[in-house]
Amino acid sequence: MEQLIDRVVRARESLYSGAIDSEDFVAIKDNCEKRINTLGIQLQQLITLKLTKTDHLRKLSKNIYEMACLYDKTDLISKRQIVVLMFSHSTIYKEQIKLMFDPALKILFNIDSCIHSEMTITDETFVFDDE
Template identity: 30%
Template sequence: MEYTPIFEDLIRKIYSKLYEQKSIDKTNINRSLHKMIERVANARELLVKGIINEEDYLSVKTDCENRIDILGTQLNDVYKLDVQQKQSLKKLTKCFLKSALIFLGTDNSIELKVASLFLNKDFVYSNADFTSHLKDEVRIVYVSQYSNTKENFEEAEVIKNISKEQQEIISNIIEIELIKGNKISTQNATKVLSFLLKLAEICISIKIKIG
């Protein structure tokens, strides 16, 4: 699907914020590890030169070994976190491609939140074409051909209160639709971004059970 890369990028950004406080910088850990190794090597050299005795050397060596064990555990946790995020990304992308998977193992409040994200407020189930009940931004993402005669193409190019990064994503969304043969307004492209962001947040916030 054309929007998968954007969705995955949003997932990565959300994860980055969620784990910002918990994540340990690999470079700093490796730097600390090298310092501990150098400290032991320097102590060994001082021992050989007779500047310190064996007891002092063993004290330094034991202290460094303990610190290295701690740093090694921290580094291992960082790598585990990376693996978990990559695995989660695959699962979350699967939910994006097959949104029904979001409902697995979720409670009613989540189901209502997802339904309100996808469906128009005046939704009443009928045997008519179900896609007509989807919000414009949802149809843009999931339906190949989208047309809305009420589109306003005379709006300002730049929407207020959005970042430069968001503006770039909005431009990307408009370009994706042009490639698909659809022309959408900046306003609807902004709605698409909002939909993808909210969907990503929901997917991350729930415990998704996928086989």
């Protein structure tokens, strides 16, 4: 935008010095004004998009935080249900098990003994399929 404004200023100076005639100046000015207006509209759209995405990320972060608070405040059975809801119908491979569960959960769900298996989480419980 600054370059376009500078171009209009230089064109005006050229008009005053007689290097270009008024028709050329008007053509340059109109062209620059159209481009500035287009860039202004695009800039406004980008700002709006950024604000929308920022607001959306803020809401997602709040939802994740609330889910963590809910998980912390519930009993063991409810925690198991939350885990099942979060990972329903997905397959977790043995490389991911070590990263996803802390030692207490591994003991609780007997994951260490099944580390060589593929684990599928269903609505009911954890099901281990031997490889």
